[in-house]
Amino acid sequence: MALAAGQDNLCPNQTTSLTATGCNGEISWAGYTGTEAVRTNLGPGTYTVYCTTDCNNPTTKSYIIGGLQGATQVKLEAVGNVTSVCPGGGTTIHADGCSGSDLQWRDHPEWATEPTHPVGVGSYTVICSQTCGTSTAIINITQKDASTQVSLGADESSVCPGGETTIHATNCTGGTLSWRDHGDWGSNANPTVGVGSYTVTCSQTCGTSTTSIDITQKDASTQVSLGADESSVCPGGETTIHATNCTGGTLSWRDHGDWGSNANPTVGVGSYTVTCSQTCGTST
Known part of the structure; x- marks a missing residue:
């Protein structure tokens, strides 16, 4: 007598059939009242069949139907959680939760089954194909604003002896201003100044820019x-x-x-x- 299953290993929620052949007597099953030779809708487990002939000498056969682990959800993350980069910059993405042979990258077949890749701005999709299912993960790497060139202007570019004017640092959105030789000004964008040369630096996420302005002195008044x-x-x-x-x-x-x-x-x-x-x- 022999037992054969439609599938030897089942994914979660899958069933199969089990067929007993070669019995010239009466079939019975352990833990089951039916006498049919073919059983259906069977999940993972051990199944035992008996074949009893006229000689009352039953033959026994057991069969194990295995259970497989369900498909896992692949994860796709940026190393250090760096999902936004400066123009021309990059980060590294890593796929986790999928064995190497099951991994593939949409639009990047050259990456093969490697889980880690350096990338630039764009959208990336990883597919994990497993015996019991397929999962997909997507990550978007966005671009930060480019750094801007800070500008420096003045209400007046030339002042009388002892006079003052106000200078204005602009075009440093999201950045931090600092003044050469005038640390006490902090990030003040509009300091009041006298004659001299002034240099401001704008430090932004994606770069630094510097500019200068000269405030000159007008001729002093004369005695007519x-x-x-x-x-x-x-x-x-x-x-x-x-x-x-x-x-x-x-x-x-x-x-x-x-x-x-x-x-x-x-x-x-x-x-x-x-x-x-x-x-x-x-x-x-």
Whole structure:
């Protein structure tokens, strides 16, 4: 007598049949009341059949149907949990929970069954094909924002002696500002400064950029001077007065607005006052 199964090993929730052959007598089964030679819907276990002939000398045969482990869920992770990289950067992904021979990578057949690979930005899919099923895992590696070039501007690029202006560091989104030779400014993007050279650095996740600006000094204001060809004239006479030392400034005459910025008016007897208005001050 012989026993044969449709499948020797079963995955979870699978069943098979078991057939007894070569019995010329009555068939019976251990733990089962039926007498049929073919049993169906059997799970993993040990099955024993008896064949009893007229001589009442039963023959016994046992058969073991094995049970397989269910398919495992493959996992796909980035080493160090680095799932976002800088432009041109990379990370390493690793598939876990699947024996090597069962592993394959979608769109990357050259990776074969290796579980670990260095990768760049993109979407990656691993497939684990096992006897009792297939599982899939996906990981997306995204790109961080590229670093930007920090910019440095000023309300005024040139100031009067002793004067100040405000400089502005911009285009450092998500980064940290630092100032060369001015650590006390911290990450202040808008410090007030005097004449000098200023350098700012923007440190971002994907890089560092630096820029500088020079604040120069304007010419100091000068003391306007007023002279005359003659300081005394005859009755009814005239002379010419001369306003000097007002380079780059604008002249104005008290009580003589009609003279405009004329530096050399012709005058008679009287008192004359001139004002020089320059960028960095006024003198009279």
